[in-house]
Amino acid sequence: MSETTATVPRWHAAGDWFDTCKCDVPCPCSFAQLPTHGDCDGILAWHIREGRYGDVGLDGLNVLMLASFVGNIWAEHTDTYAAVFVDERADEPQREALQMIFGGQAGGWPAEMVTMMAGEMRGMEFAPIEIEVADDLASWRAVVPGRVEASAAALTGPTTPEGARVQSTNLPGAETGPGQVATWGRSTVDRADAHGFLWSREGRSSKHITFDWTGPD
Template sequence: MTETAKTAPKWHAVGDWFDTCKCNVPCPCSFAQPPTYGDCDGVLAWHVREGHYGDVSLDGLNVLMLGSFVGNVWAEHSDAYAAVFFDERADEAQREALQMIFSGQAGSWPAEMITMLGAEMRGMDFAPIEVQVDEDLGGWKATVPGRVEAAATALTGPTTPEGARVQSTNLPGSETGPGQVATCPGSETGPGQVATWSRATEDRAEAFGFSWSRKGQSSKHITFDWAGPND
């Protein structure tokens, strides 16, 4: 644990995470395999349902990241880049808290993930971020007006029971960390690391040197439950 993390107050954040990316469905990165085309880029969005950093409430705030990398992100460091948008609704104390957590300076899984990725940061901004997640996990959406749009609809097919979701457990490459404590809304598998799979209906970015526009590729939703600083 870093010296900065040691001085951070007790904090806890629970919520929804999802992505839209370049890979085919299902994204092999979630299974700790190389991406479909050897490289990947996409949108990652976090919605804090409930959270606090010391006595600072984080309830309802959003964070969005654009990222790209080459090769198996879980096994190698190569040409990884990222840029982050923080919720402009956050006041000064909340902005500091979000930056501490998502930069990894406050410990917990974000610190581990950032160390593992070694990504070069292309930029950071405070912006209007809208995140919507259906309670039944039928779909999700995130937007930064004029700069990012990500949306997806849950997978279904001729053998999927009506209203059921296509889900995976115990992912070897979960972006939200190992063994989640929170229960995934709509999940029939109870507490644990649950990914709900979907297909992107929108995946567009035009910011910080990232530029793409596509539909039909992979998307997934996983809850997150983080607490810090680490003991």
């Protein structure tokens, strides 16, 4: 892709993001701190509720990433690796748009994250991606059949009112950028076997955060 931000059309993408990772609840990375174990790996999923890249509509499409790193992702870190799955339902213009946005070439918040992570890509492929987010944020789930599965239930406890959500605003390390609300959860499934990433666990940190991005500036 030879396109640069100088020729990128105006674009907008908004929707749901969530992760499951190896950190204890709550994940310190969202507070711009060292991960629980000094390193972290996990599953990151995006569902675009509303999106447009120039004249190309992106509504309803999904992207999923596997990632790992050592250290504080917002400060000094090393050994950053990633692999990306792009929704196979996307047609050719949509695939190009998603790769431009999530690859950081279309500017906006994703470009800042790509620059900060400075990671090595282990692979990118088009695949079926199933993403479900409950309307009341009681749970969220993402699946690449046979490769990746992440699901979580909203965090609760003895003093949490029934139906209420444990949430944070103004996170120091919000993965989707400033101005969004995080809803905390605990993973019920966190499993990956793809592109050199391999783990299977449950009961660790998870969070849902909305995203609302524009570009190319």
